[in-house]
Amino acid sequence: MAQTIPVSPLALPMPELGVVRGIRLGAIAAGIRYKGRTDLVLAEMAPGTTVAGVFTKSKCPGAPVDWCRAILSKGEARALVVNAGNANVFTGQAGRKTCEATAEATARLADCSAENVYLASTGVIGEILPAERITSALPALHTALSETGWEDAARGIMTTDTFPKAAVRKATIKGTEVIIQGIAKGSGMIAPDMATMLAFVATDAKLPAPVLQALLSAGIQKTFNCITVDSDTSTSDMVLLFATGAAQNPDITATTDALADPELADFRTALNAVLHDLALLVIRDGEGITKLMSIKVSGAVSDQSAWRVAMAIGNSPLVKTAVAGEDANWGRVVMAVGKCGEPADRDTLSVSIGGVCIARNGTVVDGYDETPVVAHMKGQEIDIAVDLGLGAGTAQAWSCDLTHGYIDINGSYRS
Amino acid sequence: MAQTIPVSPLALPMPELGVVRGIRLGAIAAGIRYKGRTDLVLAEMAPGTTVAGVFTKSKCPGAPVDWCRAILSKGEARALVVNAGNANVFTGQAGRKTCEATAEATARLADCSAENVYLASTGVIGEILPAERITSALPALHTALSETGWEDAARGIMTTDTFPKAAVRKATIKGTEVIIQGIAKGSGMIAPDMATMLAFVATDAKLPAPVLQALLSAGIQKTFNCITVDSDTSTSDMVLLFATGAAQNPDITATTDALADPELADFRTALNAVLHDLALLVIRDGEGITKLMSIKVSGAVSDQSAWRVAMAIGNSPLVKTAVAGEDANWGRVVMAVGKCGEPADRDTLSVSIGGVCIARNGTVVDGYDETPVVAHMKGQEIDIAVDLGLGAGTAQAWSCDLTHGYIDINGSYRS
Incomplete structure (x- = not known):
C-alpha cells in the first residue's frame, strides 16, 4: 500500500506556491479507500472560468473521463471534484450514476449547473464507487475551501505517489501579469497518450476556451506525452486547464492562432514550463524509481x-x-x-x-x-x-x- | 550470470529424442565467454539438405542474421555453427569478417561452399567476437559429431536459459514416416517478430526449400510470434528448419501449395506441434518466471x-x-x-x-x-x-x- 512505500529518492520539495485569484481549493478525508489521510479534493472556480482538457485515448475510459469529455464543449468550469483510491472505471451504469450524483451535489453547493462540474477519479479499477461517501463529505469540504489550499489538494489526489507534486510560473499577457499553477498525481500505469494520470492547472488569465484548448493540446505533446514509467496507459488520464480571468488582462479573441500569437508567447512558454515540471515530477515518483x-x-x-x-x-x-x-x-x-x-x-x-x-x-x-x-x-x-x-x-x-x-x-x- | 540462476520452476524434462538421419551434431567449450561449459555448437547436414529460415525484423540485426538472410536463397544447407555468450551484433566490419572466417573454416571441414554454412550467435551485444576462438575449436568439434548429439547441442546454445529445450514429433508423408526434431534457446529479450531467439529444427523428410519455407513461415505465426517475456525483440532472432531428405519419402513438388496440400497435412500438424512445444519451452524459461x-x-x-x-x-x-x-x-x-x-x-x-x-x-x-x-x-x-x-x-x-x-x-x- 501507498503508506509503506518510502519517498522516492528523486523527489523534489514543493515549490513556493502562489494564489490563483478566482479558484479556492481544499481536501478532506472521506474514507473512500484510505484510512487516516485526505482522499477527496474540491476546487471551486469563479463564474466565467474557461476550461480546456485532454484525456486518455484508452478504449476503456473511466466514467469521470466520459463525463468530462461530454461537458467540455460547454467551455465553462465552476467546480472540480477529485477522489483517490477508486478509479470508477469499468463500473457500468453504477459508475455513471455516481458521476451524476457527485456533479449534482457539487452544483448545489457552488450554485451552478452540473454541466460545469468536472470530475476525476484514480485508484483501483472495477470496484463500485459509492456516491454517498463523496456527497456526504462535500458540504464540510466546501465550507473550508481556501485560495491557499493548493498543497492540501496536491496531497489529497495522491494514490501510490510518494510526494505531492506542484509547479508554478508567472507570465505577462498584453502587459498584465498572470500566474499559472498546477498539481499532478501519478506514479505507475504511466505511459500517457494525450494526457497523463491526473493534472490540474489553473491560471487567473482571461482566455477564451478555444485558445486555452489549443495551448494545452500543444503543450502536452512534449511534456506529458513524452514520459513513461511502465508503458501502461491509464484508463483515467486527464489534464485540465482552468482560466478564471481574475487577472483582467486585455481580451484575447477566441479566433486567434493561439500557437503563433505573439501576445501569448510569454504565456505559452510559462504554461509549457508548468506542464514540463509536472510531467517530470510524475517520473521522479515513478514506482520503484532509483534513477x-x-x-x-x-x-x-x-x-x-x-x-x-x-x-x-x-x-x-x-x-x-x-x-x-x-x-x-x-x-x-x-x-x-x-x-x-x-x-x-x-x-x-x-x-x-x-x-x-x-x-x-x-x-x-x-x-x-x-x-x-x-x-x-x-x-x-x-x-x-x-x-x-x-x-x-x-x-x-x-x-x-x-x-x-x-x-x-x-x-x-x-x- | 546464468550459472547462478536457479532452474525455472516451470521447466520441463527433455523429451526422449530420436535421430534425424542426415544430420550430426556436437558441442564444445570454446571459451568465448563462459567458463566450464560448452558454448559452441556445430551441426553437419547431408548433401542435398534443404533449408528454410525466418529472422528478426529488428532494424539492427546481428551479423549472423545478415549472413543467413543472404545465403537463404541458395536453398541448401550443409552446416550450422552457433555460439553462445556473444551475439556478434553492432560489431561492424569486424562482425562480418568473423562470419566469413567461421563459414570458410566450416566449409573446409564439411567439404562444401561457405554459402551452405548457416551461422547464429546470441549473447552480449556490441562486443567483437574473435573468429579464432571459433575456428580453432571447430576441427576437434567436427571430429566428435554424432547423430545423438541433440541434447549436447541444446545445452551448448543456452545463455541465460536455465534448462535445455527440445521437441520431437513423427509424421507420415505419402506413406513414409519422417521425424521432426528441434532445439531452442531463449529466456529474456523475448518478443519475437517473425522468429524468436534461436530455434533449429531438422527433419529427415525430403522437401523442396520453397515448401519448407512456406510451412515454417506459417507455422511460426501461432507459435513463436505469440510468445513474449518482456516485449523486447532480439537483434538475433532466428528459426531455421532443415530437411535432410534421408527418409526418402516420395517427391513433393516445389510448386505445391504447402499450406493446403493434403499429402502434407500430417507433416504440417507435427511441425506446428514442434514449433509450439519449443515456443512454450522458451516462455517456461522466461527470466524470473514463477507463473x-x-x-x-x-x-x-x-x-x-x-x-x-x-x-x-x-x-x-x-x-x-x-x-x-x-x-x-x-x-x-x-x-x-x-x-x-x-x-x-x-x-x-x-x-x-x-x-x-x-x-x-x-x-x-x-x-x-x-x-x-x-x-x-x-x-x-x-x-x-x-x-x-x-x-x-x-x-x-x-x-x-x-x-x-x-x-x-x-x-x-x-x-
Missing part, C-alpha cells in the same frame, strides 16, 4: 519517428533494468532502436551515454573507454542520446529505471 | 487485432506483476485492452480468469465471488480470457509473470 532517464533522439526521419524511438528506449524492460543495475549496457539501446519499427539503419546509428559517444556507424568507437560512462551510470540522472543519422527529426523523453521496488508495489497493490 | 500466462482473445474484429490485444495483455508490466503477486486484478487486463489501440468497446468487453467470468458488458458480474479466481491465481499456469464482443477474430498468446528474478537477472547481465 531518472532522459532520452534524446536525433537524426530521425521525423519528430514523430524520433518520439517513437525515444519511447521504445524508455519502455524497454532491458534498458530500464540495465540502468537500475548501473550497467552501461548500450547494446540494449541498440536493441530497442532496432525493435520499434521506425526507420533506422544500424550502420548510421550512434549511441551516447552521459555525453560520451560509445558507438558510431554500426560499431563501437575506436579505443572506447567505459570509465566515464560507468561513473555516469552511478548517478541519479542518466542521459541516453541516440542519433539515427537519417534526417532532422528530434525528440526527448523521460523514463525511470525498473527495480525491485516496482515489483514490490505492483505485486500487491490491491491487498 | 505461465495463457491469454486467449476472442470477439475481435480480426485475428490480427486479437493477436495485438493478447500481446498487449501479455506485455503489460502491471498485468505481469499482478500475476506474480497472485492478485486477481482483472482491472489491469481491462487497462491493457484499452491502451493497445485496437478496436474495443468497454461496454461489450468481458474478462475471465481461470474459466470464471468476472466482468461482462462494462461492469463486474452480479454476485462475483473471487474465491475460485484467487485459488486459480495461486497455481503455476494462469489462464486469462478476454472477449471483445465485436467480431470473430481470435488469438492465443503466452507470457510469464514479472518478478524480482527478472530484475536480478537483468540488472547485472554483463557483470
